[in-house]
Amino acid sequence: MAHFRCNCGELLGNSAVPNDVEICVFKNETWINAVKNHTEMIFLDEDYDIWNCPLCRRVYSFKTNKVDKMFSLAEARIDHFTSCLCGERTNFAHYVAYTDREMDQYTSDADTANGLPNAPRELWSCNICNRFFLKETQGTSIQVYHEIDFNQDYEAMMVDAGPQCIYLIPDGFAGPVEIIYGQESHQYIKMVDDQYVFEIPVTGVLKISNKEPDNGYVENEYYFIDCNGNRITRAEVSNHIIQEEGNGTIKEKFTVMS
Ligand SMILES: [Zn+2]
Ligand SMILES: [Zn+2]
Numbered sequence: 001m002a003h004f005r006c007n008c009g010e011l012l013g014n015s016a017v018p019n020d021v022e023i024c025v026f027k028n029e030t031w032i033n034a035v036k037n038h039t040e041m042i043f044l045d046e047d048y049d050i051w052n053c054p055l056c057r058r059v060y061s062f063k064t065n066k067v068d069k070m071f072s073l074a075e076a077r078i079d080h081f082t083s084c085l086c087g088e089r090t091n092f093a094h095y096v097a098y099t100d101r102e103m104d105q106y107t108s109d110a111d112t113a114n115g116l117p118n119a120p121r122e123l124w125s126c127n128i129c130n131r132f133f134l135k136e137t138q139g140t141s142i143q144v145y146h147e148i149d150f151n152q153d154y155e156a157m158m159v160d161a162g163p164q165c166i167y168l169i170p171d172g173f174a175g176p177v178e179i180i181y182g183q184e185s186h187q188y189i190k191m192v193d194d195q196y197v198f199e200i201p202v203t204g205v206l207k208i209s210n211k212e213p214d215n216g217y218v219e220n221e222y223y224f225i226d227c228n229g230n231r232i233t234r235a236e237v238s239n240h241i242i243q244e245e246g247n248g249t250i251k252e253k254f255t256v257m258s
Helices: 028-036 100-109 150-155
Strands: 003-005 011-013 022-027 048-052 059-063 066-078 092-099 121-126 132-136 142-148 164-170 175-180 195-199 205-207 221-225 231-234 237-244 250-256
Touching: 022 028, 022 100, 028 092, 048 092, 066 150, 092 100
Parallel strands: 164 195, 164 221, 175 205
Antiparallel strands: 003 011, 022 048, 022 092, 048 059, 059 066, 066 142, 092 121, 121 132, 132 142, 175 250, 221 231, 237 250
């Protein structure tokens, strides 16, 4: 689970399943091969993970969990893509892209790449100026994004990091954990020194009266604790997500690795 504050101030997160923020980008060759070889989607790694701010339409690409590039949407749209606005005509990389929501929807019906509908959008990236061009398969015009200097533009806008969540897990516990929000008559977890500390019981299910998660964009921390509450070692967890059930109950779930 990760969070990132967009330059416009909007807090972006990929913890909702599915979400409209994350976009999976595959190299065109990767995709064509996957379709030809009937590759199962779970074995197909995206080439890039980009995040799209729904508010200001800035786009971010990441490298090893850090922002690598920031792009903004130009007002100009073009009808046909023949050359880049910098003049380049041949040196492009070609991609297909699915939003996390589309991926979720499609992979519930099909589990191999050739069972998925044609990519809803294509993307060309100019290797000379880093502009990229995005064409929705349904759309008629092509959107142009240009790179903005992330280090220069972004630091001026830095905001405070917000609360951190710390999860304390009984030593020896392995398997699924659920934190169920909005449970009246159960304990309320207060923020202390910008931290929320969740102490997971041996059952793996923690009911709290807090209405909803309040994550900042500081990485979560997970620890195994002994019977006196001392933190022994860091715990490894996977699939940390926040889900709203059909009845509106919000659950935070993760799996503790043994
Ligand atoms: Zn934004
Ligand atoms: Zn260019």
